[in-house]
Amino acid sequence: MSSALLRDAxxxxxxxxxxxxxxxxxxxxxxxxxxxxxxxxxxxxxxxDEVFSLPGHVVMPGLVNAHTHSAMVLFRGRSEGQSLLTMEGWYNSIREPELSLIASDIGPAVALSCAEMALSGTTTFCDQYFFAEEIAEAVKAAGIRAVIAYGIVQLGDKARGEEELALATNFLRQQRSADGRVVPWFGPHAPYVDNSEDLLLAEVAVANEFGVGLHLHMACGPEDNEETQRRYGTTAAVALEKLGFFNGRIHAAHCLDLSPEDIAVFARAPHASISHNATAGLRSGREGICPVVDLKAAGVTVALGTDNVAANNGYDMINEMRVAGLVASHREGRAQPISSAELVRMATIEGARALGLENEIGSLEKGKAADIIAIDISGPGYSETPDVETLLVYSGSGRDVRHVWVAGEHLVADRSLTRRAFSDIRREYSATYTDFWARVEAARKAA
Incomplete structure (x- = not known):
């Protein structure tokens, strides 16, 4: 592997x-x-071996997208007017057409998502979806890093839950990549809503056995707590803590409706973190906003994610930093309760910490993996400033990322992918998209 020097940035x-x-x-x-x-x-x-003189650039750690569903690029623009953070909206606009997915759809979809992420500066992402094996293969081909949580949706079917648990366990055994760029996890979709109590506890036991985490959706809306309020008189987070669920590594997405007691649950847990998906939350129409300031004050790790691009429509993590900052100001009723420097940390080292990878990625320190991005800030929209993080967060764009390295491999050079041309990726994806939605329409007509 070659050596490289980045200088003058x-x-x-x-x-x-x-x-x-x-x-x-x-x-x-x-x-x-x-x-x-x-x-x-x-x-x-x-x-x-190589020297890059980069005046007018910011060089920084690669961005970490802490929550997405990469194959769901197939649903971009298909959920307008639907709230994906409700059972009805999710089922009608996503779950029903998902029944027409086949394994061969996944590779081209994930390839496009990985390309869009890399080109906008994301070097690691946390995924949760079905067809986890196909996702892993596409990620390996793309060259970026991913924690891939095997998506488990039970929906009241005990036999289905047991089958999915067995398949997910096999995925854990087989899919950790030799170069460390793919890390397998469990992905129970949501507690109580579509994963039963017994299944959740079984998932924690197996995850702890393999030393991996669980990535799930939590506190997305009132539905999340209805069952536990009825049975125990508590929220889902409090009920799960009493059951021992939070003894494992838990990474929870959204968390719009956390009570003070719920925040305390996350703070007490040995390895619990949250992915704040600000854009997706705003587009959902939900009144709740993730209480990031309170969570961070309690010592909880909070990372940033885009969610799927049916909920967000893009993978630009620089934009996600900006929206997270804006929505925090709105929620707290004061200007910039989260500093730009802290937003950058949430999109880098805090994302790495949430995934248990803080000793490997997330900051530029000697000995860590060379996951590095260079952002051109010499063009329109940028100018001299005493605060580079604020310039990046509130003036920047993922489209200004010029170079990306993952484990020292130059994956994006002068805004172009090096492993495979974007035009080829897009062409294959477009054919897959057309075939998939034709099958969905045929299934609807046959129903």
């Missing part, structure tokens, strides 16, 4: 002190970060 390390070098350099060798520092300590360019 503004370097955001996102280390514990939020160290910035302006200008600075980052060196990588054998897929790891070999060093980082100010320009007056820059190594000799002759020591490296």
């Amino acid at each position: 503004i370097v955001l390390t996102v280390d514990a002190e939020n160290t910035m070098f302006a200008p600075g350099w980052v060196a990588m060798s054998e897929g790891r970060i070999a060093g980082v520092g100010p320009m007056d300590t820059c190594p000799d360019r002759s020591d490296y």
Whole structure:
């Protein structure tokens, strides 16, 4: 594997002190970060196979999309007017057409999603969906990192739940990639709503046995708590804590309707985190907004995610930082209760921490994996500023990402994919999209 030196850029390390070098350099060798520092300590360019002089660029850790469903790019624009954070909206606009999915649909869809993520600066994402094996293969072909949670939807069918648990367990055994870019998890869709209590506890037991996490949706709306309020007089989070569910590594998406007691549950748990999906939450029409300020004050790890692109329509994590900042101001009734620097951390190191990968990715520190992006801030919309993080969050765009490295591999060079042309990915996806929706329409007519 070649070595490379990135120099003459503004370097955001996102280390514990939020160290910035302006200008600075980052060196990588054998897929790891070999060093980082100010320009007056820059190594000799002759020591490296490649040298990139990047004035007018921000160099920073790759972004972490902490919640999405990559194959659901097939549903982009198909849920307008529906709230995907309600059982009715999800079932009518997503679940019913999902019944027409076949394994061969997944690879082209995930390839397009991985391409869009890489081109906008995301180097790691957390996925939850069906056809997990096909997702894993597509991710490996794309070259970015993914925690892939095997999606389990039971919907009251005990036999189906047992079958899905067995398949998910087999997925855990087989799919951890040798280079560490694919990490398998469990993905119970939602507690009590479509995963029973017994199944949830069985999932925790197996996940703990394999040392992996569970990624699920929580507190998306009143439906999440109806069953536990009826049976126990508590919210789902409190009921699950009493059952021992939070003894595992739990990564929960959305969490719009958390009570103070629920926040305390997450704070007490040894490894519990939340993916705040601000854009998807706003588009859902739900009144609830994830209480990020209260969660962070309680010491809970909060990351950022896009959710699927039926709920969001895009994978731009820079935009997601901006929306998260805006919605926090609206919820708290005061200006910028979450700083731009903290929003950057939520999209990088806090995302890594949520996935148990903080020792490997999420910041530019010697010895970590060389997952690095370079963003061109020399064009329109950018100008001189004393606060680079604010410039990035509130003026930036994923479309300004120019270079992306994952494990030292140059996956995006001068805004173009290096492994496979985007035009080829898009062409294959378009054919798959047409075939899939033709099957959906045929199934509807036959019903």
